[in-house]
Amino acid sequence: MQLNTPSSPHIHSGDQLSQLMQRVLWALLPAITLYVVFFGWGIIVNILIAVLAALTFEAIALRLRKRPLGSNLGDFSAVLTAVLLALALPPLAPWWLLVVAVFFAIVFAKHLYGGLGFNPFNPAMIGYVVVLISFPREVTTWLPPEAISGESISFVGALSATLTGTLANGINPDAISMATPLDHLKTQLTQNHVISEIIHDNTIFGQLAGSGWEWINLAFLVGGCWLIYKKVIHWHIPVAMLASLALIAGVFWLIDSERYASPLFHLLSGGAMLGAFFIATDPVTASTTNRGRILFGIGIGILVYIIRSWGGYPEGVAFAVLLMNMLAPTLDYYTQPRVFGRGRNS
Amino acid sequence: MIRQLFQYKGGVKLPEHKQQSTRLPIQKAALPQRLTLPLQQHIGTPSTPIVEVGDSVLKGQMIAKAASLISAPVHAPTSGRVIEIGEYAIPHPSGLKAPCIVIETDGNDAWCDHRKPVGDCHDYSPDQIRDYIRNAGVVGLGGAGFPSFLKLTLGNDRVVETLILNGAECEPYITCDDILMRERPLEIIKGLMIMKHALVAKNCVIGIEDNKPEAAAALRGAIKELAVEVEVIEVPTRYPTGGEKQLIKILTGKEIPPKALPIEKRVVVHNVGTAAAVYRAICLGEPLISRITTVTGALKKPANYEIPFGISAAELLAQAGVEESSVERIIHGGPMMGFSLNSVEIPLIKTSNCLLVTDKKTVPLLDKQQAHACIRCGSCADVCPINLLPQQLYWHSRAKDFDKVQDYNLFDCIECGCCDYVCPSQIPLVQYFRFAKTSIWQAEQEKKQAELAKERHQFRQLRIEREKAEKKARHKAKAAKVAANNSENSDKKQAIEDAMARVKAKKQQAAEASPEKPESGGNT
Numbered sequence: 082m083q084l085n086t087p088s089s090p091h092i093h094s095g096d097q098l099s100q101l102m103q104r105v106l107w108a109l110l111p112a113i114t115l116y117v118v119f120f121g122w123g124i125i126v127n128i129l130i131a132v133l134a135a136l137t138f139e140a141i142a143l144r145l146r147k148r149p150l151g152s153n154l155g156d157f158s159a160v161l162t163a164v165l166l167a168l169a170l171p172p173l174a175p176w177w178l179l180v181v182a183v184f185f186a187i188v189f190a191k192h193l194y195g196g197l198g199f200n201p202f203n204p205a206m207i208g209y210v211v212v213l214i215s216f217p218r219e220v221t222t223w224l225p226p227e228a229i230s231g232e233s234i235s236f237v238g239a240l241s242a243t244l245t246g247t248l249a250n251g252i253n254p255d256a257i258s259m260a261t262p263l264d265h266l267k268t269q270l271t272q273n274h275v276i277s278e279i280i281h282d283n284t285i286f287g288q289l290a291g292s293g294w295e296w297i298n299l300a301f302l303v304g305g306c307w308l309i310y311k312k313v314i315h316w317h318i319p320v321a322m323l324a325s326l327a328l329i330a331g332v333f334w335l336i337d338s339e340r341y342a343s344p345l346f347h348l349l350s351g352g353a354m355l356g357a358f359f360i361a362t363d364p365v366t367a368s369t370t371n372r373g374r375i376l377f378g379i380g381i382g383i384l385v386y387i388i389r390s391w392g393g394y395p396e397g398v399a400f401a402v403l404l405m406n407m408l409a410p411t412l413d414y415y416t417q418p419r420v421f422g423r424g425r426n427s
Numbered sequence: 428m429i430r431q432l433f434q435y436k437g438g439v440k441l442p443e444h445k446q447q448s449t450r451l452p453i454q455k456a457a458l459p460q461r462l463t464l465p466l467q468q469h470i471g472t473p474s475t476p477i478v479e480v481g482d483s484v485l486k487g488q489m490i491a492k493a494a495s496l497i498s499a500p501v502h503a504p505t506s507g508r509v510i511e512i513g514e515y516a517i518p519h520p521s522g523l524k525a526p527c528i529v530i531e532t533d534g535n536d537a538w539c540d541h542r543k544p545v546g547d548c549h550d551y552s553p554d555q556i557r558d559y560i561r562n563a564g565v566v567g568l569g570g571a572g573f574p575s576f577l578k579l580t581l582g583n584d585r586v587v588e589t590l591i592l593n594g595a596e597c598e599p600y601i602t603c604d605d606i607l608m609r610e611r612p613l614e615i616i617k618g619l620m621i622m623k624h625a626l627v628a629k630n631c632v633i634g635i636e637d638n639k640p641e642a643a644a645a646l647r648g649a650i651k652e653l654a655v656e657v658e659v660i661e662v663p664t665r666y667p668t669g670g671e672k673q674l675i676k677i678l679t680g681k682e683i684p685p686k687a688l689p690i691e692k693r694v695v696v697h698n699v700g701t702a703a704a705v706y707r708a709i710c711l712g713e714p715l716i717s718r719i720t721t722v723t724g725a726l727k728k729p730a731n732y733e734i735p736f737g738i739s740a741a742e743l744l745a746q747a748g749v750e751e752s753s754v755e756r757i758i759h760g761g762p763m764m765g766f767s768l769n770s771v772e773i774p775l776i777k778t779s780n781c782l783l784v785t786d787k788k789t790v791p792l793l794d795k796q797q798a799h800a801c802i803r804c805g806s807c808a809d810v811c812p813i814n815l816l817p818q819q820l821y822w823h824s825r826a827k828d829f830d831k832v833q834d835y836n837l838f839d840c841i842e843c844g845c846c847d848y849v850c851p852s853q854i855p856l857v858q859y860f861r862f863a864k865t866s867i868w869q870a871e872q873e874k875k876q877a878e879l880a881k882e883r884h885q886f887r888q889l890r891i892e893r894e895k896a897e898k899k900a901r902h903k904a905k906a907a908k909v910a911a912n913n914s915e916n917s918d919k920k921q922a923i924e925d926a927m928a929r930v931k932a933k934k935q936q937a938a939e940a941s942p943e944k945p946e947s948g949g950n951t
């Protein structure tokens with residue numbers, strides 16, 4: 082009798098990496114839908130280009146590194162990186178901006194470090210920061226919501242804008258682009274305007290934060306909560322990050338609400354929710370102990386506030402995440418949980 | 428009374444697969460023609476044979492005695508003749524061979540006559556009870572096989588607050604304890620009372636997972652019948668609740684530190700099967716010669732079999748109706764911690780609680796696919812009952828960074844397999860941990876040996892130097908002695924020396940007188 086003799090355990094839950102990644106992608110769906118509702122089809126074009134580029138680079142990198150293509154391409158990690166980048170960049174960004182960002186994310190931040198699981202820095206954020214520093218104008222000019230610009234962006238229009246630089250009807254997107262609410266607020270504040278004056282009568286601000294933005298952020302929140310419920314991510318990082326951001330924003334807002342935006346504005350603007358639930362939680366680059374995760378989240382929250390309020394860029398999530406990525410191994414080492422039967426004795 | 432239960436962190440819920448082997452009552456395995464009895468069926472030193480090839484043995488007769496304190500004797504499971512004492516494969520993950528006594532059975536199943544049933548255990552002192560249990564070869568039947576009398580010995584502070592019987596049986600597929608509790612609850616409770624007496628324990632508690640209501644009911648019935656004070660507690664079904672330290676935590680809230688024994692915290696845990704074995708040893712005078720083994724999986728007659736030790740897996744599987752041709756693997760023990768056999772020609776022993784047979788069709792084990800990279804998702808850490816960080820252990824084991832891996836408490840890992848079970852990247856984590864442990868042990872062994880060699884070398888060096896010094900000292904002493912002697916005999920010596928000097932002078936004169944001779948001869 083020929084017997085198979087693997088070692089224990091002999092059973093497995095059947096959980097799979099690709100399924101985990103797919104769940105994260107599903108959780109992004111509500112926000113992507115609202116994105117389309119508010120900003121038109123640009124985001125879909127972004128996603129398609131980014132995913133295509135990511136899979137291509139991933140395949141080339143795997144081939145060069147002589148790794149099996151099938152199982153690695155099928156793990157959806159490159160797709161997830163691409164979608165996150167697409168969400169982080171402006172909806173009508175030129176195609177090459179996406180491709181450059183994806184290239185740096187997949188090839189430099191991921192494969193040069195040894196591939197999935199070995200990268201110390203969040204690949205999507207590396208890609209984002211590279212294009213942000215190299216092409217600041219392209220990365221920071223966004224279309225306002227369709228309701229404000231009066232321009233509805235069709236799929237064909239978006240595709241044409243991305244590939245050729247003009248919308249299908251010949252309009253140059255630059256003509257209708259504006260700074261994001263977060264960006265706008267910051268520039269105005271540096272010019273010594275007060276908040277009530279800046280927000281007053283400006284349609285890019287909505288009920289709670291940037292118009293449109295606030296709802297998209299809420300959709301990220303919903304998707305994120307579903308991920309926690311499904312145990313795909315742990316609650317520690319998003320809760321710690323959002324709580325520390327809100328707390329520090331609250332303190333300054335109480336001190337001077339004319340010079341510092343409200344905590345709610347901070348939570349629902351820019352990449353706060355996307356960052357908290359989908360980017361900072363990237364397990365490979367985050368802290369992996371529970372206490373470490375809390376410190377990691379707090380650090381990001383504080384850094385986001387500092388960069389938004391006093392830094393050179395309007396949004397700080399990417400830099401905050403990358404800075405904390407550097408600290409993650411140290412955090413892990415010093416926050417090991419108490420081992421059963423050791424330490425405190427019952 | 429409602430007892431407050433505690434919780435240990437982690438653990439997993441596993442598919443149980445327990446029904447199939449509990450449909451039939453306990454089946455008596457037919458006696459095979461040959462029994463192969465390993466000298467080591469327990470943790471500790473292998474026993475020493477006290478029979479010789481050709482000896483006739485009777486059922487229950489001791490055939491190998493305990494070789495040290497941590498050891499257990501082996502008894503003949505039936506009557507017959509010893510035909511060989513030699514090396515055979517034993518059930519062990521390594522697949523190695525070990526010394527065994529082979530008995531050819533005679534079919535009479537005749538008992539030896541020195542059975543000494545003890546009426547009421549209370550007529551005997553705990554020490555006497557322990558001796559009986561020891562001589563009966565009783566070891567823990569839950570899996571590890573630690574000699575039971577040792578766990579019935581009091582600790583330093585001589586107090587046992589809680590004596591726990593472990594009926595949790597948390598591994599999937601295994602039901603040998605379940606069926607025993609259902610069918611022989613009286614034996615278990617009586618055995619428990621004997622253990623209580625031996626330990627002078629204050630409380631007795633039986634922990635059973637709540638997926639075994641029949642077993643709990645049967646035990647409660649027996650407790651009532653015997654009018655004894657024992658609490659049966661249903662604990663949540665969760666793997667690895669049957670782990671000794673996990674069960675202690677749940678029932679008492681106490682955490683037993685790694686390497687420490689429960690008795691240090693005034694708790695003792697025995698398996699329910701062990702309790703029944705103790706009962707048989709004390710009240711019936713029967714040494715441990717058989718056990719209940721679950722045989723389940725891809726076979727015709729999955730059930731619990733009462734097996735004589737030494738029966739081969741092949742024999743038992745044939746009785747249970749295994750189609751040899753379709754078998755994919757055979758696991759000794761449960762699917763989480765058991766090991767796969769590389770041959771069916773292997774005897775079953777005191778610790779054989781289950782044989783799980785799989786074929787690719789009816790009992791497909793969710794086999795891991797090709798492992799992906801660790802994405803540090805932390806699922807493994809969430810389920811680790813020891814609260815370790817398996818992802819870090821994996822990372823450093825993989826990098827062979829054995830110092831770091833010990834920093835993360837590798838040696839506290841109980842190899843329960845929970846982390847492995849949930850890992851979405853399907854990394855064989857436990858395999859890595861075993862590898863790291865063995866490597867470290869090996870390195871330590873080598874280091875020890877190197878140190879020993881170094882020490883020996885230094886010793887030798889020292890010895891040589893010392894010997895040299897001693898030699899020198901001896902020489903000096905000798906010289907001094909000689910010198911002393913010399914001065915005593917100096918007159919005599921002087922005379923001799925004078926004489927010699929005279930002779931020398933004469934010789935010299937003679938030599939000076941004749942030098943020209945050769946020269947002249949040379950010139951001519």
Ligand code: SF4
Pocket residue numbers: 800801802803804805806807808817818821846849850851852853854856
């Ligand atoms: S469960 Fe697997 S992939 Fe996740 S952290 Fe643990 S070892 Fe890594």
Ligand code: SF4
Pocket residue numbers: 807810811812813814815816817839840841842843844845846847856857860
């Ligand atoms: S095998 Fe070890 S590391 Fe994994 S869960 Fe069990 S105790 Fe923890």
